[in-house]
Amino acid sequence: MRIQAAVTRARAAPMSLEMVDLAEPRDDEILVRLVATGVCHTDLAMRDQAFPVPQPIVLGHEGAGIVVKAGRFVSGVSPGDHVVMSYNSCGHCPSCRDDEAGYCHDFFGYNFAGLRPDGTSPISNGGEVIHGNFFGQSSFASYALCHPRNVVKVRKDAPLHLLGPLACGVQTGAGAIINALKVGVGDSLAVFGAGSVGLSAVLAAKVVGATTVVAVDLNPERLALARELGATHTIDGVDPDLVARVAEATGGGATFSFDTTGAPAVIRKAVDSLALRGECGTVGAAPLGTEVTLDLMGLMTAGRKFRGIVEGDATPQVFIPVLIELFMQGRFPFDKLVTFYPFDRINDALRDSEAGKVVKPVLRMTVS
């Protein structure tokens, strides 16, 4: 079928809106008509070749839409169902068998290869192969093919056009706090970077009853939004006494800290801001080969922990419906992070996101 897609053809260049061909769903694939799709930092990083994803490619990995057709081996979703599309995974490696699919042994192959596992792409135009299947979806398009492992059925009374960001950015921030770090009642948390992931962490910290939530960022508007969403303290990231300020706010150090920047100097401060036996998690994407320096004796004698987290340790089919339930109850207002754009203004959305003008752009489809 002919679909409209935003094709990335060159590094760091605007995406081009084109009509291309999408293959019929295979027996184990699901055809989804996109209603909206979030834009995640990873899409920008892939456009700019932070990882060597092949081009031309259709990016996008926070899709929300309606099932049009499900292959005959697909169970659990049927035409008409509302779904979001999350990250993909193999389903049979040791991590997937442990319900830790964010650490799938073939995470790169299933999400970044731009091809199906058998080496084909479902997207083409005339004789030209266009890479697809990005995060098992390639959602910067009017239609996408996804898979039983990354499709999440959602309740029909929830506003579907808003739900895409739950599939990656919001799941990453909220899942880091709830599933990975397991922040609880009375804990203190310092969040480094108040973008969509960091602010989702702030929202989650409030849900689980953390009593002190410190947000650190360079952008005063984002710090103001962090306060509105539940941060009890905010600190300017350039403050030379940042670590001391966190200690002051948390009564001696944070029980948890969370880095969303991937910047080694920030990670150092996030670990140094911990209380005795505190734990720091990072989700920041950094160029391959980036190294971080930590104070070893500070880590060892204080019993501190430092760990990486992918996709909030979330099993999407379990976690995303919980976030939607909390949103519908008014307890998880992630809609305050979202700015809508029509799909054909995708390059404006990317530019505004890079400039820090918007927290979470969501593209609404204008054609079907």
Ligand SMILES: [Zn+2]
């Ligand atoms: Zn796996």
Ligand SMILES: [Zn+2]
């Ligand atoms: Zn993402």
